[in-house]
Amino acid sequence: MSVRVRVPTPLRKYTQGADEVNGDGANVKSLVDDLDKNYPGIKERICDESGKVRRFVNVYVNGDDIRFLQNLDTALKEGDNISIVPAIAGGF
Amino acid sequence: MAERLTTEQIERYSRQIMVPDLGGKAQMRLRDGRVLVIGAGGLGSPAALYLAAAGIGTLGIVDGDKVELSNLQRQILHATADIGRPKVESAARTLTALNPDVAVQTFCTRFDESNGAAIAKDFDFIVDGSDNFATKFLVNDLAVKLGIAFCHAGIVRLQGQVMTVVPGKSACYRCLFKTPPPPEEILNCQASGILGAVAGTIGTIQATEAVKYLAGFEDGLLTDRLLVYDAKNLRFREIEVRRDPHCVACGTAI
Numbered sequence: 098m099s100v101r102v103r104v105p106t107p108l109r110k111y112t113q114g115a116d117e118v119n120g121d122g123a124n125v126k127s128l129v130d131d132l133d134k135n136y137p138g139i140k141e142r143i144c145d146e147s148g149k150v151r152r153f154v155n156v157y158v159n160g161d162d163i164r165f166l167q168n169l170d171t172a173l174k175e176g177d178n179i180s181i182v183p184a185i186a187g188g189f
Numbered sequence: 190m191a192e193r194l195t196t197e198q199i200e201r202y203s204r205q206i207m208v209p210d211l212g213g214k215a216q217m218r219l220r221d222g223r224v225l226v227i228g229a230g231g232l233g234s235p236a237a238l239y240l241a242a243a244g245i246g247t248l249g250i251v252d253g254d255k256v257e258l259s260n261l262q263r264q265i266l267h268a269t270a271d272i273g274r275p276k277v278e279s280a281a282r283t284l285t286a287l288n289p290d291v292a293v294q295t296f297c298t299r300f301d302e303s304n305g306a307a308i309a310k311d312f313d314f315i316v317d318g319s320d321n322f323a324t325k326f327l328v329n330d331l332a333v334k335l336g337i338a339f340c341h342a343g344i345v346r347l348q349g350q351v352m353t354v355v356p357g358k359s360a361c362y363r364c365l366f367k368t369p370p371p372p373e374e375i376l377n378c379q380a381s382g383i384l385g386a387v388a389g390t391i392g393t394i395q396a397t398e399a400v401k402y403l404a405g406f407e408d409g410l411l412t413d414r415l416l417v418y419d420a421k422n423l424r425f426r427e428i429e430v431r432r433d434p435h436c437v438a439c440g441t442a443i
Contacts, residue, residue, distance in 0.1 A: 106348040106381075116421060152367035157428060165431065182417065182428060184366040185343035185350055186322045187231070187383055 098123060100177040102132065107183055111139040120179070125156060126169035128179065143181060144169075153184045194220070198290065202244050215404035216244065220290075222403035225249040225312040227300050227328060229276040231388030232318030232342050232395060234266040239396035240316075241284040241291045245403070248284060249312060251296040252276040263385030300324055305331050314402050315339035316395045322369035329354065329362040333438045338402050340395040340411070345381050347420040349391035352411055352430065353398045356439065359412035360430040363438040387420045 102120045104112050112118050118136070122128030126148075133140035145151050148169070156163045157180040163171045173179075194216060199206065202216050224245050226233045229252040240248055256264070256271040256279055264276075271279035277295035284293050296308055300319065305327055309315060315337055317328045325341065332339045333356045341362050342351040354361045398411055415428045434442035 106346050116419065151370075153370040155365065155428070160427075160429065162429070162431070180417075180426070180428070182350075182415070184322065184325075184370060185345045185348065186325060186369075187320055187343055187345045187381070 098173045098175050098177070100128065100173050100175070100179055102128070103178070103180045105181055105183055105185075107185065108139060108142055108181060111136040111142070122173055124167075124169065124173055125158065125163055125171045125179070128173060129169070142183075155182045156180070157182065193217075198244065201288075201290075205243065210406070211404055218403050218405060219244050219400065220246045222314070223247040223249070223312045224314045224316060224399050224403070225251065225309055226316045226318060227251050227324065228318035228320060229264070229266055229280040230254075230260065230318055230320060231263040231344065231383060231385065232392040233316065234264045234280075234318075235389045235392035236316045236318060236396040236399070237266060237280060237284055238287065239393055240399060241288045241293075243396070243400055244288065244290055245399070246290075247292045247294060247312075249294045249296065249308070250277050250280045250284075251298065251300045251308060252280070253297055253299040263383060263388045265385075265389070300327070302327060306335065309337060310335055312337060314399045316392075316399055317341050318392065318395070325362065326369055330438050332356060333361050340398040342391045342395055344383055344388050344391050347384055347387055349387055349418040349420075350415055351391050351394050351418070352415045353402070355402075355410065355412055359410075360432040361436060361439040364433040364436045365415060365430045367437075384420065387418070390418060390420070 100120050102118050104116055120128045121131045129140050143154055158171055159178050205211050206213050206216050222245050224240055226237045229250050254276050256267045256274055256276055258272055266283045267279045275297050277297045281293040281295050315332055319325055336356045338355045340353045413430050415430055417426045434440050
């Protein structure tokens with residue numbers, strides 16, 4: 098399934114600055130693996146060593162938090178919009 | 190009943206008193222309101238300026254830093270002549286010059302675990318304009334504990350996030366993000382940069398929320414939603430935030 102992924106500012110160094118990229122996967126887990134193939138290092142920023150989504154990062158499929166869906170097993174459809182939203186700190 | 194507005198106050202605030210959703214009653218609530226602004230920086234500057242202009246009765250400003258040349262591109266409370274002075278000093282001077290009606294309380298210190306509760310306890314609303322995760326999570330946890338509503342925000346480069354929390358009613362920041370990222374993963378303004386106007390946009394949203402809260406808007410606050418601003422593409426998006434019954438800060442399930 099080809100989907101659109103919105104990349105937050107802190108992860109754009111992996112996507113050569115792109116704020117939106119295409120990805121592919123039957124579910125969120127395979128999408129993250131696919132992203133890491135094209136943008137090496139990005140998976141490590143989204144998932145921890147055990148493969149779970151990090152606690153300061155949220156992933157949304159068409160605006161819905163995957164924690165309230167099937168987490169990384171959430172199925173994707175062609176054309177879904179995925180957002181990765183990490184906590185950001187600045188204010189200064 | 191509360192004291193009436195003076196003729197001068199009615200004229201000063203006439204353009205917002207005219208707004209049907211506000212009116213004179215809301216203006217009296219603002220005058221009797223107390224807002225704490227944490228950080229007199231990129232977010233705190235525009236927030237405090239609009240809050241002072243709007244006639245908030247008491248504005249608390251917490252910041253332990255001194256003004257630096259590189260602050261001035263976004264921290265509009267401070268001027269070139271203030272370089273080297275404590276930020277709370279230039280903040281108080283700017284705010285008082287704008288509106289002498291406002292009682293400005295300054296706390297020339299970093300808001301932390303040792304002083305946070307004592308500083309925050311008498312305020313009705315907190316604008317979190319801090320620049321680091323430790324303070325942001327502390328503000329959340331303290332505000333939830335003390336039952337003080339607040340508006341959280343974070344900014345970096347051309348992006349911002351903002352969300353209001355009403356303890357006991359809406360999701361808190363920890364319902365959204367469980368823990369701060371490790372230090373090596375953090376992009377801050379010092380290392381990553383920020384466009385001043387992006388801080389301005391987000392800081393003024395925080396001021397708007399403070400005014401709405403004090404004025405008694407029951408609905409319409411930026412609660413249970415994270416507003417994400419991407420200035421590069423000039424897009425605003427909203428992400429729904431649900432209250433987590435197991436949240437370590439505000440959870441109701443034991």
